[in-house]
Amino acid sequence: xxxxxxxxxxxxxxxxxxxxxxxxxxxxxxxxxxxxxxxxxxxxxxxxxxxxxxxxxxxxxxxxxxxxxxxxxxxxxxxxxxxxxxxxxxxxxxxxxxxxxxxxxxxxxxxxxxxxxxxxxxxxxxxxxxxxxxxxxxxxxxxxxxxxxxxxxxxxxxxxxxxxxxxxxxxxxxxxxxxxxxxxxxxxxxxxxxxxxxxxxxxxxxxxxxxxxxxxxxxxxxxxxxxxxxxxxxxxxxxxxxxxxxxxxxxxxxxxxxxxxxxxxxxxxxxxxxxxxxxxxxxxxxxxxxxxxxxxxxxxxxxxxxxxxxxxxxxxxxxxxxxxxxxxxxxxxxxxxxxxxxxxxxxxxxxxxxxxxxxxxxxxxxxxxxxxxxxxxxxxxxxxxxxxxxxxxxxxxxxxxxxxxxxxxx
Numbered sequence: 001x002x003x004x005x006x007x008x009x010x011x012x013x014x015x016x017x018x019x020x021x022x023x024x025x026x027x028x029x030x031x032x033x034x035x036x037x038x039x040x041x042x043x044x045x046x047x048x049x050x051x052x053x054x055x056x057x058x059x060x061x062x063x064x065x066x067x068x069x070x071x072x073x074x075x076x077x078x079x080x081x082x083x084x085x086x087x088x089x090x091x092x093x094x095x096x097x098x099x100x101x102x103x104x105x106x107x108x109x110x111x112x113x114x115x116x117x118x119x120x121x122x123x124x125x126x127x128x129x130x131x132x133x134x135x136x137x138x139x140x141x142x143x144x145x146x147x148x149x150x151x152x153x154x155x156x157x158x159x160x161x162x163x164x165x166x167x168x169x170x171x172x173x174x175x176x177x178x179x180x181x182x183x184x185x186x187x188x189x190x191x192x193x194x195x196x197x198x199x200x201x202x203x204x205x206x207x208x209x210x211x212x213x214x215x216x217x218x219x220x221x222x223x224x225x226x227x228x229x230x231x232x233x234x235x236x237x238x239x240x241x242x243x244x245x246x247x248x249x250x251x252x253x254x255x256x257x258x259x260x261x262x263x264x265x266x267x268x269x270x271x272x273x274x275x276x277x278x279x280x281x282x283x284x285x286x287x288x289x290x291x292x293x294x295x296x297x298x299x300x301x302x303x304x305x306x307x308x309x310x311x312x313x314x315x316x317x318x319x320x321x322x323x324x325x326x327x328x329x330x331x332x333x334x335x336x337x338x339x340x341x342x343x344x345x346x347x348x349x350x351x352x353x354x355x356x357x358x359x360x361x362x363x364x365x366x367x368x369x370x371x372x373x374x375x376x377x378x379x380x381x382x383x384x385x386x387x388x389x390x391x392x393x394x395x396x397x398x399x400x401x402x403x404x405x406x407x408x409x410x
Contacts, residue, residue: 011313011333015083018338021309022087028309030120031093031290032080034073034112035301036101037319038066040136043169047234049303049317050099056319063327064320070108074115075326076300081119083331084298084308090121093287093297096130102137110148117149127152127191127286134172134180142180142187152285154193154224155180160214161207164200167245169235178218185219191283193222198256200228201236201245208256212263221283223269224276225260227253254399261395274354274398292351294344302332310339346409353405358385358392364408371407380404 039050056064063072094116096109109130116122129152130145145153157177159165165174177194184192194215198208215223228248239245261271269277273292278284290297299306302322305314313336316322325332339347345363352359358381364372372391375381380397381404397404 006314006335006337008313008335008337011331011336013330015079015331015333017083017308017311021311022084023309025087025089025296025309028089029092029290029295030087030089031095031287031295031297032077032091032116033287033297033299033301033304033306034094034096034101035299035304036066036069036096036098036104037302038069038098038103039100040103040133041169041171042235048099051319063323064318066104069319069323070104070111072323072326073112073300076332077112077115077119079326079331080298080300090123091116091126092123093127093290094122094129095287098131100133100136101130102132102141106141106144106148109145109150113149122149129154129191129193129285129287131156132180134176137180137183139183139187142184142189146188151189152191152193153184153189154195154222154285155184157194157211157215158197159200159203159207160211161203164203164207164211167200167202167236168197174214178214181218181220191222192220193224193285194218194220196223196225196260197228198225198260199248199253201240201248203248205255205259208259209263212260216263216267221279222277222285223264225257225264226275227257257399258395261398270356271398272356274393274401292355294348294351310344312337312339349409350405353391353393353408354401356392358382358390359408361386361389361391364391365410367410368408371410375404375407 035049037050039052042050042052094113096112101109113128128150130150131154133156142153155177156170158168158170160174162174165172181192181194196211196215236245240247264271264277268279271277272284273288276285276288294307296308297306298308299315301315302319303315303317305312313333315332316325316334322332349359349363349368361369361372372381372386375397376383376386379394380400382392382394385392391408393401393404
């Protein structure tokens with residue numbers, strides 16, 4: 001949940017959507033993202049809309065407190081029911097992210113989920129995920145989450161090396177994420193993800209291999225591996241600017257990606273999105289697939305983004321302002337945009353090309369189609385899918401995904 005909000009037109013106070021937004025909704029999945037904006041400490045690389053206790057002190061008062069946050073978020077879920085009216089769709093995925101959702105009591109997360117179940121209903125086999133920091137859970141907490149209806153958990157491991165964790169300002173100790181996977185399995189979670197970051201200043205290829213091996217040894221069925229992006233305004237960016245730590249270059253990122261793909265494939269994981277690997281189709285993150293395929297989701301919480309039927313909107317960032325709006329019976333939306341057909345076409349290419357299924361070639365404009373032919377000749381697209389009308393990235397294409405996408409959207 002990036003901290004910066006885009007420009008856009010004003011959001012109606014009641015949150016009402018244009019009439020066309022729900023046209024054809026029955027054919028689109030509906031999910032919920034619930035943002036919990038609290039962290040015990042701020043990681044040096046983090047640019048998300050999160051707040052530590054010291055950052056909130058004297059800013060927003062009781063309204064910004066996490067003590068009554070669940071009640072506030074439930075109020076937005078009820079607002080969503082009013083806005084979506086008689087939309088009959090049950091919710092297929094719920095993803096609780098942050099921040100650190102597991103700083104809240106497990107019962108609070110359960111109450112948020114219960115509100116979605118009461119207002120919308122959950123589809124059979126709905127995927128219910130929460131993110132968790134390894135140091136913020138224990139076996140009892142995980143058992144309470146599972147009893148509350150959660151069936152998938154995602155742990156922020158990032159690295160198995162202490163010196164890498166220190167650069168990232170992560171507070172858990174090496175080995176704790178792996179223990180969390182075992183505890184989650186014991187609590188009854190069928191699906192467990194570990195998040196990894198590569199390219200941290202001071203990380204070596206051997207450090208990265210050790211992190212991959214530790215993650216695989218823990219036995220998750222999903223692994224996400226992201227290149228470190230140094231965001232302006234973060235503590236890590238300031239440290240790099242001062243010369244305290246080195247900047248990692250793109251060639252290193254490419255080498256680490258190749259190491260990851262080789263090791264994960266050897267362990268039975270298959271890539272289904274550029275940065276995500278799963279052991280089976282059932283282990284894929286279905287909620288993220290909603291984003292990548294342009295389905296509908298309601299994002300509840302400060303700074304959360306939503307999309308329904310070509311209408312995208314985003315909430316005010318600060319927890320105090322967010323709570324104040326809902327207390328006064330207003331939508332917490334800060335702004336919105338109505339996506340034109342061309343906007344939606346371009347977004348489909350941007351997102352679907354990152355998937356193992358790729359994007360249909362008939363989405364491409366003439367210039368993009370010519371670029372796809374060149375990409376095929378350069379070994380960036382798979383020949384078989386291309387002949388069947390789809391643009392699918394090769395391994396080399398995944399390394400250059402951003403450049404390929406830029407060419408294809410022309």
